[in-house]
Amino acid sequence: MSEHPGTRTPSSSRWISAAIAALVLVSGAGLAAQDQKDKDKEKEKKPAPAHKTPPPANKGNNAPRPEAQPAPHPGTPPPNPQAVRPATPPPRPPVNVPNEHPRPAVGTNVNRPAFGGGPRPAYHGPSGTEVRYHPDGHPAVVRTRSGMVITHGPGPVARTEFVRADHSVVVTQGAHWGYVQRPFAVGGVSYVQRTYVIGGAPRAYIYRPYVYRGVSLNIYVSSHYYAPAYYGWAYTPWARPVVFSFGWGPRPWFGFYAGYFAPYPVYAGPAFWLTDYMIAMSLQDAYNQQMQANAAAAAQANAGYPPPAAGGQVAMTPEVKQAIADEVHRQLDQERMESQAGAAPQATPAFLADNSRHVFVVGNPLDVQSLSGECGLTEGDVLQMTAPPPGNSATADLAVLASKGPDCGKGTVVTVAIADLQDMQNHMRETLDQGLAELQAKQGQGGLPALPPAANQPPVDAAYAKAAPPPDPNAASAVSQQAESAVQAENEVLDQASGPSAAAGAAPQSVSLGMTIDQVVGMLGQPTMVGDLGSKKIYSYGNMKVIFIDGKVADIQ
Numbered sequence: 010m011s012e013h014p015g016t017r018t019p020s021s022s023r024w025i026s027a028a029i030a031a032l033v034l035v036s037g038a039g040l041a042a043q044d045q046k047d048k049d050k051e052k053e054k055k056p057a058p059a060h061k062t063p064p065p066a067n068k069g070n071n072a073p074r075p076e077a078q079p080a081p082h083p084g085t086p087p088p089n090p091q092a093v094r095p096a097t098p099p100p101r102p103p104v105n106v107p108n109e110h111p112r113p114a115v116g117t118n119v120n121r122p123a124f125g126g127g128p129r130p131a132y133h134g135p136s137g138t139e140v141r142y143h144p145d146g147h148p149a150v151v152r153t154r155s156g157m158v159i160t161h162g163p164g165p166v167a168r169t170e171f172v173r174a175d176h177s178v179v180v181t182q183g184a185h186w187g188y189v190q191r192p193f194a195v196g197g198v199s200y201v202q203r204t205y206v207i208g209g210a211p212r213a214y215i216y217r218p219y220v221y222r223g224v225s226l227n228i229y230v231s232s233h234y235y236a237p238a239y240y241g242w243a244y245t246p247w248a249r250p251v252v253f254s255f256g257w258g259p260r261p262w263f264g265f266y267a268g269y270f271a272p273y274p275v276y277a278g279p280a281f282w283l284t285d286y287m288i289a290m291s292l293q294d295a296y297n298q299q300m301q302a303n304a305a306a307a308a309q310a311n312a313g314y315p316p317p318a319a320g321g322q323v324a325m326t327p328e329v330k331q332a333i334a335d336e337v338h339r340q341l342d343q344e345r346m347e348s349q350a351g352a353a354p355q356a357t358p359a360f361l362a363d364n365s366r367h368v369f370v371v372g373n374p375l376d377v378q379s380l381s382g383e384c385g386l387t388e389g390d391v392l393q394m395t396a397p398p399p400g401n402s403a404t405a406d407l408a409v410l411a412s413k414g415p416d417c418g419k420g421t422v423v424t425v426a427i428a429d430l431q432d433m434q435n436h437m438r439e440t441l442d443q444g445l446a447e448l449q450a451k452q453g454q455g456g457l458p459a460l461p462p463a464a465n466q467p468p469v470d471a472a473y474a475k476a477a478p479p480p481d482p483n484a485a486s487a488v489s490q491q492a493e494s495a496v497q498a499e500n501e502v503l504d505q506a507s508g509p510s511a512a513a514g515a516a517p518q519s520v521s522l523g524m525t526i527d528q529v530v531g532m533l534g535q536p537t538m539v540g541d542l543g544s545k546k547i548y549s550y551g552n553m554k555v556i557f558i559d560g561k562v563a564d565i566q
Contacts, residue, residue, distance in 0.1 A: 163374045203215075215474060223403070233471060268322030284330060369393070378424045379421050402560065526557055
């Protein structure tokens with residue numbers, strides 16, 4: 010992600026005559042000197058800050074006071090208590106040293122030359138080791154001797170993935186978040202189960218494998234389904250708007266993202282309640298991961314990775330939230346149809362087949378390509394698919410509807426892998442199922458309407474869920490152990506890639522006609538700029554341009 014731009018002092022007016030300008034400068038110098046003395050005195054009265062991270066903007070005692078508001082009209086619903094921001098913002102997650110570059114490190118080695126400074130060629134070492142770099146020169150993907158893949162995205166921690174000998178998969182994002190994936194079959198139908206570890210607590214989900222244009226996807230399926238009347242109740246607006254407070258006001262994550270997300274003051278129906286719930290859970294998980302990452306960095310004396318400054322957040326508009334609520338309606342309807350079928354769906358994912366303008370809420374940080382080059386998306390950012398992907402493509406173009414930072418700003422068109430879009434859809438369905446359970450538990454409380462008897466029935470487990478293995482009891486230890494072992498494994502590969510023998514020992518790089526985009530990116534890394542002309546794409550690598558037609562190299566300039 011790009012660093013936050015500093016403020017610029019406007020230049021002096023040039024139309025004043027030289028003589029008057031000189032007098033102004035002399036007078037200004039005297040005033041500046043006096044002002045500096047006053048500031049020095051004030052500094053002597055205040056203790057020095059513990060860290061150099063900038064304070065959140067537009068929060069705290071210096072924020073402008075709101076103007077007096079007229080008395081509400083009789084009958085107007087009272088304000089939502091959770092929308093009232095705390096007078097004093099929560100503390101920023103602590104860091105040890107200023108963030109010098111926006112790339113988190115799994116491992117650090119003080120004897121290794123610093124990364125950065127511009128594009129670097131991909132490194133291919135012995136035993137399948139490999140390093141691909143971001144356009145700024147920092148590691149993007151590292152493959153270790155054991156086959157572990159370590160990916161550095163825009164988030165506070167790197168992602169590690171390792172396929173074990175029994176075909177189970179361990180994925181981590183830090184020592185306290187990740188999952189263990191295991192295959193199983195029911196009645197000749199293949200499924201996979203993921204035991205997630207979120208903040209140390211296990212949680213199991215089920216997915217069905219599906220191959221789309223050669224891309225392997227795992228599609229979330231609900232482990233249990235509710236009565237049809239409950240889905241109908243959740244889909245239909247309430248008779249009158251409801252005032253409800255989730256109680257998020259005093260929580261640190263809520264104050265930190267105050268510039269980006271605000272709950273509805275009233276809820277017109279369950280879909281809007283579920284929309285706020287889903288966005289909030291994404292932001293809360295992101296904040297908690299950040300805190301854990303900074304705590305781990307402090308313990309290991311590594312550089313911290315501060316989140317984007319609050320002042321850079323652009324508020325999510327009502328139109329964007331309406332688009333998310335429309336997508337919630339689609340997902341509720343899809344789950345209702347699946348519940349009636351009585352079996353996990355086997356068709357192509359709906360977002361790839363129904364030509365709807367599907368909306369995606371980012372569930373995990375990732376780097377994507379735009380016309381301006383690489384940019385980063387983080388949890389809670391919102392994308393919309395404007396057209397289905399071309400028939401021969403494993404990626405799709407989406408518009409950024411809302412973003413917390415300046416990197417992939419609102420209105421940017423980004424190219425996202427279909428597998429990543431499926432992960433976003435999975436995250437939405439998983440969170441909606443949690444929300445449906447909480448909504449049913451809270452019905453009739455806090456202002457929420459009571460459920461009709463036909464809808465107030467416990468969910469029924471799906472047949473494939475009954476036959477699934479129990480959650481992996483060793484998932485938490487597997488996640489923490491892999492996150493720890495990734496530090497040394499990555500250091501070994503990065504030391505090789507930075508050593509004096511790396512250039513001499515590396516195999517010569519040769520791009521040839523007919524190579525795919527993935528093959529070129531695997532060899533040269535991500536391009537510094539991408540020109541997307543439909544079936545024709547231009548990848549720029551410094552002075553070299555690689556031209557693809559229908560996904561294959563057609564020319565090199």
